[in-house]
Amino acid sequence: MTLARSEPTTFITGEPDSPLQRALSLVIVGAGARGGAYADLAAKRPDVARVVAVAEPRSRIREAFAAKHHITPEYRFDGWHQLLARPRIADVAVIAVPDSDHLAAAIGLADLGYQLLLEKPMATTEADCEKIADAARRNGTALAICHVMRYTPYTVKLGQLLPEGAIGDVVSLQHLEPIGHYHFAHSFVRGNWRREDDSSPLLLAKSCHDIDWISHIVGRPVARVSSFGSLTHFRSEAAPEGATDRCITCPLRDTCAYSATTLYRDGLRNGGTKQYFTRVMTAGELTEEAVTTALTTGPYGRCVYHSDNDVPDHQVVSLEFDGGVTASFTLTAFTPLENRHTKIFGTRGQLTGDGRHIEVYDFRTETRTVHDTSLDGSSAAEGHAGGDEALINAYLDALHGGRPELIVSGIDVSLASHRAVFAAERARHTGTVVQL
Structure with a gap:
């Protein structure tokens, strides 16, 4: 089916709290891990x-x-460029x-009247993030960024406890993202x-999620930022003696932590x-054959000390918010x-969390109260602690039911947290302190 071209409106229903009398139709632009997960949840x-449609260049994954x-078949496309031509x-x-x-796809699709659910980050430069935001505004696009951490039951519970004064006024925050040694080697080396x-x-x-989440929890604009970090370990100088360019041929493959x-x-x-x-x-x-082939010829079989990576393997960020609240972030x-x-x-107290608990x-009573926010006993790593499903449900309900307040990762807040990252x-x- 082809929808008639119409002037785009902020919400499909047109009227707040007036449910759409049909199902929303979705095209998945990129059917990899994230696109596939969102499609399954929808x-x-x-x-x-x-x-109803998919745009994915890898034929086997697309089919x-x-x-x-x-x-x-007529709604299976080789890539997002084909969507812009119709x-x-x-x-x-x-x-x-x-x-x-992200930039070209988001602007092109917004200009055609699509509502957009955009995986993070918005774009790879601050200027491009601004361009996407401008396109969404001029088209009245219901744009949500996939900052799934905002939607988790854990975050929702924090959003109840803190305003209720569970620890008094928030003064400072300390947040750690432990990426994990083999996750980092896979994705970032x-x-x-x-x-x-x-x-x-x-x-x-990796961490625009976290800067966005910290900003959401504090609930105030970022005023000043500083940061330090570097690539310390995953470089040729740190390679153990005898390491070869590929793990499959390396005599250290059974003892290396990053094999x-x-x-x-x-x-x-x-x-x-x-x-x-x-x-x-x-x-x-x-x-076994596919794994061996990939180890022998593909990028994931390379030695972590002999790759062409250049991103830091550790970083700290210090944030000062309007009003003086401070936060430190480590990845x-x-x-x-x-x-x-x-x-x-x-x-009046301290709050400690791990994504679930x-x-x-309480300073006065010297007591500890524990809240378990898991809905099904799963860990915080599974489905982003329920954030994936909560994001999809919120976005669909916002559009289908005319309830814009359900989108808590919209244009302005997502743009503000991206600015803090840049x-x-x-x-x-x-090596300076940057004022926003």
């Missing part, structure tokens, strides 16, 4: 949304996705393409985000979290793969 609510979602075919475009394509010139700064690619053969074969044989990385490495083909490769850790310091310590990068490169 498909759980067929009365509210239907996936498997189309078969799963019953997409007819009238709008769906209500919503879910954009999960490489970061460098061997993978798509290893080089700033090919993708974006590490802070933007590709260990990581991806563990994922193949034992499943679990590592299987996700193996699936990415082989483009979804979970066989590091050198951890187990585990949940983020946060401490919030208030005038929240412990409130300011932090300027501070890191210049």
